[in-house]
Amino acid sequence: MNAGRTARDRARAELTQEIKDAARRQLVAEGAERLSLRAVSRELGMVSSALYRYFPSRDDLLTALIIDAYDALGAEAEKVGRREQDPRSAWVAVCHAVRGWARSHPQEYTLIYGSPVAGYKAPQTTIQPASRVPILMIGLLAKAEEAGALASPEGAREPSGVLAEQVATIAELAPGVPAKVLTRAVMAWAQLFGLISFELYGQLVGTMDPADEFFADAMEQLADFVGLHAA
Amino acid sequence: MNAGRTARDRARAELTQEIKDAARRQLVAEGAERLSLRAVSRELGMVSSALYRYFPSRDDLLTALIIDAYDALGAEAEKVGRREQDPRSAWVAVCHAVRGWARSHPQEYTLIYGSPVAGYKAPQTTIQPASRVPILMIGLLAKAEEAGALASPEGAREPSGVLAEQVATIAELAPGVPAKVLTRAVMAWAQLFGLISFELYGQLVGTMDPADEFFADAMEQLADFVGLHAA
DNA sequence: CGCTGTCAAGAGCAGTGCTCTCGATTTAGC
DNA sequence: GCTAAATCGAGAGCACTGCTCTTGACAGCG
Incomplete structure (x- = not known):
């Protein structure tokens, strides 16, 4: 457990x-864009320039926070997902967990799923923690498929062309899951975050706000949409 | 067309x-958060303090830009929607128009549908231009209903409780449209912006990017989802 | 003509990210 | 154990930012 060899480390x-x-x-x-290195250094009782020995720039500090946020959300979602037996229950529970985390950590949610901070370019190191939740959800579909509890959607066209190739790369994570389900899974993924963002950023005010019941209803319909049978 | 009476006006x-x-x-x-009053004043060859005679604060200038952006998107969507006869075609065309506008005006899109600028509180004056597109799309559903071209979704529960009340306020804009369709319309609304945001903010990189085919497929499925018959 | 309201300009305040230099201290190599 | 190298915090300074206040000039109206 010794983090470093020397005292300095x-x-x-x-x-x-x-x-x-x-x-x-x-x-x-204060929010991401009001995060100030000087304020951080003041809180720690050090001088602002000393921070640059630890983080080369403000963006690098933001990157560290982004990775932590992805990991926190990923861990929470995985924990909730493990508690449920049935894939559909797990899927719905994970969706609610993502919303719950977003509502209790709005700034961290915004940091990772909001519009990017100006001039900030996400480094490659963020994509692995970023994919924890989508991988988890794709995995639930695969699990349902194995258990024979996944319905192939009616009316959806079979993907072709570029789309078919793209789906093929996702299919490596979920062997056996039909392509039509996978495109719907990405749709569901975007739907989830569209709803959460709308709720968080006030786009639902005047209509579906508060959104608890609407969100619950939407998640049930979304589970149907991707082919997860009701238990 | 004379804007003001005096030369000063x-x-x-x-x-x-x-x-x-x-x-x-x-x-x-540069993006919204890098918008600088001083840089604007430099470009206009005036001193920064003079700007405050026209916009009391940076936020007020942002508000003006936000309203303009909502109106530009709304006008574009309405123009495209008018070109189509059949409600379903119009719905799909409007969705594509929204995406097209977002891709060609990413910063303006981010200004209105991205995460809010830190410390900025949207005034009431923005909500009317903000509702142009949703009202347009709800209107298309009402038009389809009148023409008998709207299918009531199977499997969806009838809204009850708080949700039923919320749907009722939306229903005033679209008399005759079933409640089940209206909740799905809000879902579709969030879906549309979730997809666009994912595409714009790089969340689809490595999977569905470029997203043209995927988006087209998703919009067709979404039109089905809200009950718009294929022509 | 003279008053009043409007205007651009300038100085200034408090804050920002970031760079560079300067001693002090700790580490590592011999 | 001693010395050279690496690392550290501190401080000054640069080029910015939004915003306020004051000052002097000008236009419009009675």
């Missing part, structure tokens, strides 16, 4: 964590 | 428009 690791924690507090309180 | 109206135009250029080039 340990101190560095600890301080790095403290910086991230202070930055996260600021993020939660 | 006319100059003021012109300058206000010039400020908005310069600000929009900056928005397109």
Whole structure:
């Protein structure tokens, strides 16, 4: 469990964590674009230039927070998903868990699923933690398929051309799941985040807000849509 | 067409428009949060403090741009919608128009449908232009219903409780359209913007990107989903 | 003509990200 | 154990930002 060999290494690791924690507090309180290195350094009682020994730029600090946020959401979703036996229940529970996490961590949600921070270019290191939840949900479809509890959607066209190739890359994660289900899964994925973003950013005010019942209804319909049988 | 009576009034109206135009250029080039009053004033050859005679704050300038963006998208969608006879074709065409506008005006799209700018609170004046597109799409459903071309979705539960009340407020815009269709319409609305945001913000990279075929397929399925018959 | 309201300009405040230099301290190699 | 190298926090400074306040000039109206 010894993080580093020398005292300096340990101190560095600890301080790095403290910086991230202070930055996260600021993020939660003020939002991503108001996250200020100088304010973080003030909170830690150090001078602003010292921060640059730990994070080369503000964007790098943001990247660290982004990865942490993806991992936190991924861990939460996986935990909830494991609790359910039946794939459909797990799918619906994961959807509700994602919404719950987004509502209790709106700034972190915005950081990863909102519009990108100006001038910020996400590095490759974020895509692995970013794919935890989608992989989890695709996995649930595969599990349902194995159990024979996945219906192939009616009326949907069989993907062809470029779309068929794209679906094929996803299909590697879920052998046996029909292509028509996979395109619907991506639709469902976007639907989930569209609804959450609308709710969080006030686009539903005046109509479906508060959205608890509407969201629950939508998630049931979405589970039907991707072919998950009701238990 | 005379904007103001005195020369001063006319100059003021012109300058206000010039400020908005310069600000929009900056928005397109740099993004909303990098929009700088000082840079706008530099471009116009005036001093920064003079801008405050026209827009009391940066947020007020943003509000003006937001309203313009909503109106531009709304006008575009309405134009495309009018070109189509059949409600389903119009619905699908409007969806594609929204995506097209978003792709050609990503910063303006982000301004109105992305995560809110930090500390910015949208004033009431934005909600009327914001509702042009949803009202248009609900109207298409009502038109289809009148023509007897709207199928009531199977498998969907009839809304009850709070949800039923919420749907009732929407139903005033679309008399005759079944409640089950209206909840699906809101889902479709969120689906559309979820997909566009995913595409714009790189969440589809590695899977469905480029998204043209996928988007087209999704929109057809979505039209089915809300009960619009294929022509 | 003179008053009043409007205007652009400029200085200034408090804040930002980031760079560079400067001693002090710790680590690592011999 | 001693020295050279790496690392560290501190501080000054640059080029920005939104915004406020004051000042002096000008236009419009009675």
